[in-house]
Amino acid sequence: MKAVGVIVEYNPFHNGHAFHLRASKEASKADIVIAAMSGNFLQRGEPALVSKWYRTRMALMNGADLVFELPYGFAVQHAQNFANGAVSMLTAAGCDFLCFGSESGEIDSFFKTIHFLQTQQKTYNDNIKRLIDTGVSYPKAASLAFHQLPSSGQFLDLAKPNNILGFHYIKAILDQNSSITPLTITRKNANYHDEHFASETIASATSIRKAIFSSENHDVDVGQYVPAQTKQLLNEYFHHYGLFHRWENYWRFLQYRLLQSTAEELREIYEVEEGLENRLIAAALEASSFLEFMEKLKTKRYTWTRLQRMCVHILTNATKTEMARFSDKASYLRLLGMSTAGKEYLNRQKKLLALPLVSKLSAYKQEDILLDVKAARIYNMAIPFAQTKNMLQQEYSHPPIYIAEKDR
């Protein structure tokens, strides 16, 4: 059985994702699709709209065959570590291909750009350093530094978010000597950061979330942009747990945490760089919402995303020491869900998997998974009181989701 890997967040799963899954299977001619999916907190430093279990269900209902959780330590990370974690998981799971969407759509341009950058490494790094010293953020500096290189115009446009991710996926494949063959398809009709709907059926997850949160009861119909199962699962989640998760649900916890911490304690948290600790405490004292807090915190030096990720790490108490183990490769494969074909693949492949397969959390006694457990519990703290108790314990007891072929 051939497998194609995808690296996803599904926040929430929409028609563009369904297209990506179908196209990945077509382009690779693989039998199954394996997804490395972020858990409850995401790369942009935000809680996912609904839990990883609901998002796993959405994925399985729409073409994914196996869903593994990208550990928190890789998921809430800048592109390079994010890519390292995801690629190492897909490699360990035995994927033959990795298929990602990009603005470019041409896989050769990725290899050429990586090669070009290797030959220009010193100039490139010097450019970045010089630009950062002028006070701009790292991503901005990297993009500008690239454009300052001679003849960079012939290569990939590294100002585009999905090109950047793809670049890091392929770099990770090369760095890790992975046997995965990368493929890319052109993203259709929606840009990653789009906040408004731009097509009849395809919209970015950002614009879908924005539409949902634009109404107080979150009852905006996003049905034309998402598969029927997504719509149903979103309704079910809201009905059951009383919310779609967003930062404001965690604001009081973050504020409390900041007010009970000393500057020294905050400096131990991942991504809290010199000087930010005092700004954090001062902003927590003055803000009455997460948005207000972020606006007080924001400087040219750091991107909004970077600061939000730091806030997630403060919320979950993810220290520099704990996060140090998540820069290179994943150390386990946590199974969130499988289809009939996925199950068959696992049965055949089980003994060949390069990492321990974790289906039941209580059977895996390693420390490296504790950050995921903590993140899941804290995610569930946003759920109204009466429900939280069971939710807090579910992390250890929730079995992988199984969706039989006849049910999808």
Added chain:
Amino acid sequence: MKAVGVIVEYNPFHNGHAFHLRASKEASKADIVIAAMSGNFLQRGEPALVSKWYRTRMALMNGADLVFELPYGFAVQHAQNFANGAVSMLTAAGCDFLCFGSESGEIDSFFKTIHFLQTQQKTYNDNIKRLIDTGVSYPKAASLAFHQLPSSGQFLDLAKPNNILGFHYIKAILDQNSSITPLTITRKNANYHDEHFASETIASATSIRKAIFSSENHDVDVGQYVPAQTKQLLNEYFHHYGLFHRWENYWRFLQYRLLQSTAEELREIYEVEEGLENRLIAAALEASSFLEFMEKLKTKRYTWTRLQRMCVHILTNATKTEMARFSDKASYLRLLGMSTAGKEYLNRQKKLLALPLVSKLSAYKQEDILLDVKAARIYNMAIPFAQTKNMLQQEYSHPPIYIAEKDR
């Protein structure tokens, strides 16, 4: 001007406290009464019903002339450290007398008991150790050990809570070579721990709080047990801030804090002794209220009070390192409020005060006060959202309260 000191919590200020203030002045013939009052968190490990500012106002309206804040590090403490902090403050403030209520009512019996225990120290300590090894709590062991000493029946009954406190006050006076003369008056009509009303006008603060919380809207009339000003200030607080503070208001913060901590991190918190850290996390996962949490935590080995104090320290993140400075003597006198006579006393006495007088927090740059600031901020986190912002900042800006003679 002669001054008599009192050591108080006023949670809330009631008729028994008014009686104590009058009796203290009479017994000492002092011109003014100086109160060392706990801030927002109390010795039993609970948040105060209303803020220290409101409780200061109650005290000043009913006979206190100066109110100093007993620092958090002494206030949320077992009797010995509590007494050390309070006695050192009253000494530094220039008190000639200390007057406390006790079940005994005879000051000689306190001195005799201290002397007796000094002669029996080894046996007494051995008894305590042996009893603790059988699994009982420290206070219980201390009381039993005392009763096992030969002829202990002739001395103070150290099973009574106010006798224990008085014992430690006098021991602190002796240990600190304080020039304060201790006086005691017999407590009237209400025992410290009484949960029910036992008289027409005098009731314990415990029974008053219990009555208030017994109705959902907290609109039980406790007017017969408290001065008119207390009643008015309680109403005002509830009207203004929407709550009387109790543990349940902080439960979600405590639960969140426990779930984001590792066992190692919890062990750094003051009073988290070996073995408790894992019980704490397990109980936090299962409980849906603070009461349920405490019931899961409770063992014969620790008293309820001791465990509640530990929970306050977890809530405020008071570490063993930070608390180490609060065992012996206070290092500042934070002024919460004054009457006309209190103001006059301060003007005359200012240069003789043995500790820095802190009236404006922003002018006092020492680290030793930061725990009080943190405790005040976290106390205010229970106040509904819209109000909290100003409340968080008030700690640095709130001036001491002044009540002129004509207004009381």
